Amino acid sequence: MSDKIRVNTSAGEEVNASTGTYHDYVVRATASNGLIRAFACTTRNLVEECRKTHNTFPICTAAIGRLMSSALMMGVDLKGARSVITLTVKGEGPIKGLTATADNLGNVKGFVSNPNVLLPPNESGHLNVGGAIGQGKLSVIKDIGLREPYIGSVDLQTGEIAEDLTYYFAVSEQIPSSVGLGVLMNKNNTVKQAGGFIIQLMPDATEDVISKLEAKLNGIKSVTSMLDEGMTPEEMLHFILGDMDLEINDHIPVQFHCNCSRDKVSKALISLGKKELKQLIEDGKPQDVFCDYCEKHYSFSTAELQKLYDNAK
Numbered sequence: 428m429s430d431k432i433r434v435n436t437s438a439g440e441e442v443n444a445s446t447g448t449y450h451d452y453v454v455r456a457t458a459s460n461g462l463i464r465a466f467a468c469t470t471r472n473l474v475e476e477c478r479k480t481h482n483t484f485p486i487c488t489a490a491i492g493r494l495m496s497s498a499l500m501m502g503v504d505l506k507g508a509r510s511v512i513t514l515t516v517k518g519e520g521p522i523k524g525l526t527a528t529a530d531n532l533g534n535v536k537g538f539v540s541n542p543n544v545l546l547p548p549n550e551s552g553h554l555n556v557g558g559a560i561g562q563g564k565l566s567v568i569k570d571i572g573l574r575e576p577y578i579g580s581v582d583l584q585t586g587e588i589a590e591d592l593t594y595y596f597a598v599s600e601q602i603p604s605s606v607g608l609g610v611l612m613n614k615n616n617t618v619k620q621a622g623g624f625i626i627q628l629m630p631d632a633t634e635d636v637i638s639k640l641e642a643k644l645n646g647i648k649s650v651t652s653m654l655d656e657g658m659t660p661e662e663m664l665h666f667i668l669g670d671m672d673l674e675i676n677d678h679i680p681v682q683f684h685c686n687c688s689r690d691k692v693s694k695a696l697i698s699l700g701k702k703e704l705k706q707l708i709e710d711g712k713p714q715d716v717f718c719d720y721c722e723k724h725y726s727f728s729t730a731e732l733q734k735l736y737d738n739a740k
């Protein structure tokens with residue numbers, strides 16, 4: 428017997444028993460000779476990471492998991508270095524709002540305004556994400572390095588996020604799309620499965636392609652059932668587009684990652700303005716500032732706050 432002191436440095440990492448070692452990724456694909464574009468992802472680990480970071484209740488985990496999965500699939504499609512997409516949902520329901528930001532390298536971060544929402548299941552016995560979000564707006568901000576970011580905004584249709592994004596693509600980008608998203612919880616409220624797909628018709632799509640795709644989509648199961656049966660993102664797309672000349676073009680690993688820094692937090696503090704900063708200084712003690720996205724905190728002394736005050740407007 429060894430008397431060395433050992434620690435488990437992989438605490439919290441679980442391996443999915445049914446699929447072996449599990450990692451999160453997005454696939455990008457085309458079908459019908461490029462008339463169809465498709466994305467699919469599995470995001471279980473990063474949604475669980477987000478749940479642990481923010482201590483979200485199941486409805487909130489499902490909502491932010493769906494939004495982060497969407498942001499990742501839309502993010503990998505952005506052109507240009509350091510491009511970033513931010514999806515924001517603001518609603519009248521108890522969650523109030525949620526935000527997910529992804530870059531085109533597969534990094535995503537997200538948070539929920541009120542992470543502790545509890546509601547009874549909806550009519551179909553599922554987590555009532557639509558009820559928790561309520562009526563409101565979905566905004567999409569794409570920053571691809573141009574002077575002005577692209578901003579699109581639509582009214583929420585159901586608050587379930589997939590339908591709202593489908594509506595956004597139709598109204599704001601004029602792209603007929605089908606969006607499927609799902610987050611399934613374990614009994615202990617950890618994340619069992621998460622992921623989704625986006626399938627889009629290009630402008631030249633023929634009636635034949637459209638009706639074939641519609642017939643296929645009418646017959647599919649929910650994303651959570653597909654994932655829970657052990658289907659990979661590739662297999663989900665094969666299931667939907669397998670007889671339409673599906674070509675998988677990219678496999679992009681994705682992760683929950685926040686790129687906050689002391690410098691970024693300082694800039695955010697400066698942008699609060701002199702009035703807010705003055706109140707913090709008058710408090711007379713060091714202030715802990717938490718990052719919304721990852722809960723990391725940065726401590727600022729009164730002298731440091733005074734410096735930021737001098738730079739603020």
Ligand SMILES: [Zn+2]
Binds near residue numbers: 685686687719721723
């Ligand atoms: Zn952060």
